[in-house]
Amino acid sequence: MTAAIVVLTDFLAVSNRALAYAAALAVPLEAHLVLLHVRHDGLLAPQEYAHRHAGRNLRSTQQALHTLAESQPVPTQIEISESFLPDAVAEAVRHHQPLLLVLGRPGTATAPAEVVTSAAMDLLRQAPCPLLIVPTVGWDAVAPRRLVLAVDGEPFALCDNHLLVLRMLEKLNGLLEVVHVTDKRTPKHGAAHILYTVQAGGLAGHLSPNQVSIVHGLQPVAGILQAASDFHADLIVLVARRHNLLSSLFHRSVTAQLLSDSPVPVLLLPSLD
Structure with a gap:
């Protein structure tokens, strides 16, 4: 089956x-x-x-x-x-x-x-x-090939189907860019740390630091959309922390605004935390 x-x-x-x-x-x-x-x-x-x-x-x-x-x-x-x-x-x-x-x-x-x-x-x-x-509109029904993965820089563990992104990249011959957005001028996390959390979370196996983009001085949604536009992404992937998603007004509002404003499809991956 x-x-x-x-x-x-x-x-x-x-x-x-x-x-x-x-x-x-x-x-x-x-x-x-x-x-x-x-x-x-x-x-x-x-x-x-x-x-x-x-x-x-x-x-x-x-x-x-x-x-x-x-x-x-x-x-x-x-x-x-x-x-x-x-x-x-x-x-x-x-x-x-x-x-x-x-x-x-x-x-x-x-x-x-x-x-x-x-x-x-x-x-x-x-x-x-x-x-x-x-x-609803403005998007062709073709499989995505350029994915932007937005992460917050903290460790995560995904729910079932954590290999979905890897499977999509393999089957679609896709490209992946990881983006971390901070409104601080001095980022808390560097590219090596971001890369480690993504690999430890099972979302990428062979990424290099030059596939990690750190956007600073912007609010999360603006930074994610800017990175997606720069990469010509046709899919945005977001790790949705279930605890924060259900209890944090800030994270909920970020998710809501991204779903509302993104011109490309958004894939939400629920985490275990």
């Missing part, structure tokens, strides 16, 4: 774009797709969609999902859940043990960015699995 990529879908262009991106990843990663449709969720069933399709019954939903699945370039299965979103995703993660979850980032006309961020936090808490957030 191949590895799974679970995609949260709602039939709208938002999720279909995320689905196309997930399919582009699934081919080189030799994975199959699972389309998870949560019928009564405010994020995946926006109010305007619910009004327009209030009469859609389970059978027509299944038919639409099957049509969507049959158009994918890899084997694709569907699941329909009546549970709340975090519970439905947690069950899907337990059942499929996916490489990652994929969620489209709606535009403000459909759902404010803070709604998506709140959903991402809930998903990371309920189901600690790599979570990929794909922007």
Whole structure:
């Protein structure tokens, strides 16, 4: 059985774009797709969609999902859940043990960015699995090759699927740049220390210090986005510390702003701490 990529879908262009991106990843990663449709969720069933399709019954939903699945370039299965979103995703993660979850980032006309961020936090808490957030517009459905990994310079240990980034780099013939951002003019950590924490965390095996970029004098999000732009990155990878993610307003706001402002997809890797 191949590895799974679970995609949260709602039939709208938002999720279909995320689905196309997930399919582009699934081919080189030799994975199959699972389309998870949560019928009564405010994020995946926006109010305007619910009004327009209030009469859609389970059978027509299944038919639409099957049509969507049959158009994918890899084997694709569907699941329909009546549970709340975090519970439905947690069950899907337990059942499929996916490489990652994929969620489209709606535009403000459909759902404010803070709604998506709140959903991402809930998903990371309920189901600690790599979570990929794909922007609504302005992004082609092609697999990424230039990855920027943003770290805070402190040691970390990842949850399951800690080899995901290495697998992506190998299968996609990708390039990796590590970035550490500090608003201090004199950085607390040097490139050698940053490199050690990344290697110890299992995210890279053959990095050199010249693949580590330390950005100082900027706030975290601005520094990450600047480094991503300089590297021409097509994916930002962020180690999301679960303790800080759930309790620290600062770290939560950084994650929220990055998810809201990034012009490229963002992959959140939950850590054990």
